[in-house]
Amino acid sequence: MKKTLNKVVEILNAQNIDEANVKARIILREIANMTVEDMLLDREVKNEDEVLSFAQKLAQTKMPIQQLLGFGxxxxxxxxxxxxxxxxxxxxxxxxxxxxxxxxxxxxxxxxxxxxxxxxxxxxxxxxxxxxxxxxxxxxxxxxxxxxxxxxxxxxxxxxxxxxxxxxxxxxxxxxxxxxxxxxxxxxxxxxxxxxxxxxxxxxxxxxxxxxxxxxxxxxxxxxxxxxxxxxxxxxxxxxxxxxxxxxxxxxxxxxxxxxxxxxxxxxxxxxxxxxxxxxxxxxxxxxxxx
Ligand SMILES: C[S@@+](CC[C@H](N)C(=O)[O-])C[C@H]1O[C@@H](n2cnc3c(N)ncnc32)[C@H](O)[C@@H]1O
Incomplete structure (x- = not known):
């Protein structure tokens, strides 16, 4: 999970998206259903491709994360x-x-x-x-x-x-x-x-x-x-x-x-x-x- 989190942060930082760390955690919570416990125990992210593709879309479009998710x-x-x-x-x-x-x-x-x-x-x-x-x-x-x-x-x-x-x-x-x-x-x-x-x-x-x-x-x-x-x-x-x-x-x-x-x-x-x-x-x- 830490590996995926770092990849997401990297994607967001490369496009100067602000609060990359916070947004990366939101993406893992909402796209991969990762809980705080999953994060602490460094559990594997089963849908890493989906997570990374969401992060890329967010970085490229620079949309507010809630608009891309469809909810806030x-x-x-x-x-x-x-x-x-x-x-x-x-x-x-x-x-x-x-x-x-x-x-x-x-x-x-x-x-x-x-x-x-x-x-x-x-x-x-x-x-x-x-x-x-x-x-x-x-x-x-x-x-x-x-x-x-x-x-x-x-x-x-x-x-x-x-x-x-x-x-x-x-x-x-x-x-x-x-x-x-x-x-x-x-x-x-x-x-x-x-x-x-x-x-x-x-x-x-x-x-x-x-x-x-x-x-x-x-x-x-x-x-x-x-x-x-x-x-x-x-x-x-x-x-x-x-x-x-x-x-x-x-x-x-x-x-x-x-x-x-x-x-x-x-x-x-x-x-x-x-x-x-x-x-x-x-x-x-x-x-x-x-x-
Ligand atoms: C700042 S947003 C607030 C949205 C929501 N209440 C919130 O706090 O998240 C202002 C809202 O006023 C609406 N609005 C703009 N002009 C209006 C008008 N003349 N009469 C009624 N609503 C209007 C907009 O469509 C928008 O939904």
């Missing part, structure tokens, strides 16, 4: 990915964990039914993970991409969540019905500015959908669009949560505060970047006030 892991579950979907990122787990904390808070006294809206659901990784790790919660995932929604549906089916996660094609809120409101709205929207998009790594730019990444107005397009309409869709006392790009959190907090929300959390990722913003709906329509 998120919150411990396997999610199908295709060229139409963003590969779920580790930092997005922070957003899911924060949303799950809000679910717990809202269900503190009783496990009452809650509704969650996931805007820009992609593979459905956020929607499915929230449903999977909570009780009595229904999630609606919306996306503008029909192809992404087909992948999201497959993921929900595989995770046996089809009764609790539904999807709808929608340009942000466009397909929501009058009066449809949610306890929690969550979104990891496209947030890369035109300027930053130009400098993105080619493994991202060449293989992940532009519509999942790029946002006008210096990256704030979707935050502006969502926040300006959000008070119609978030219940009083409910929450809105966003993943944000580097240095975007403070401006997003200001937008939220100006639009009927009170910021409750700003959570940093492992690199110290303010990655997630959560805010509570505190605005009451005048005609809803009772004296």
């Amino acid at each position: 892991y998120f919150m411990g579950e396997k999610f199908k990915v295709t060229p139409d979907t963003l590969i779920p990122r580790d930092e997005t787990e922070i957003l899911v964990k924060c949303a799950l904390d809000k679910v717990k808070e809202l269900q503190k006294d009783e496990i009452k039914p809650l509704s969650v809206l996931d805007i820009g659901t992609g593979t459905g990784a956020i929607a499915c993970s929230i449903a999977k790790n909570s009780q009595n919660v229904e999630v609606l995932g919306v996306d503008i991409s029909s192809n992404a929604l087909m992948v999201a549906l497959e993921n929900a089916q595989k995770l046996d969540l089809i009764k609790r996660v539904v999807y709808r094609k929608s340009d942000i809120f466009s397909a929501l019905r009058e009066g449809e409101v949610f306890d929690i709205v969550v979104s990891n929207p496209p947030y890369i500015s035109e300027k930053d998009y130009k400098n993105l790594d080619t493994t991202v730019k060449d293989f992940e959908p532009k519509t999942a990444l790029l946002a006008k107005n210096d990256g704030y397009e979707f935050y502006e669009k969502i926040i300006s309409q959000a008070k119609k869709y978030v219940k009083y006392g409910g929450y809105i949560l966003f993943e944000c790009g580097q240095n975007q959190a403070q401006k997003i907090c200001m937008m939220l505060e100006r639009n009927g929300f009170q910021v409750s959390d700003v959570v940093r990722d492992l690199a110290g970047i303010e990655r997630v913003v959560a805010a509570q709906m505190i605005f009451i329509e005048e005609d809803e006030l009772t004296f």
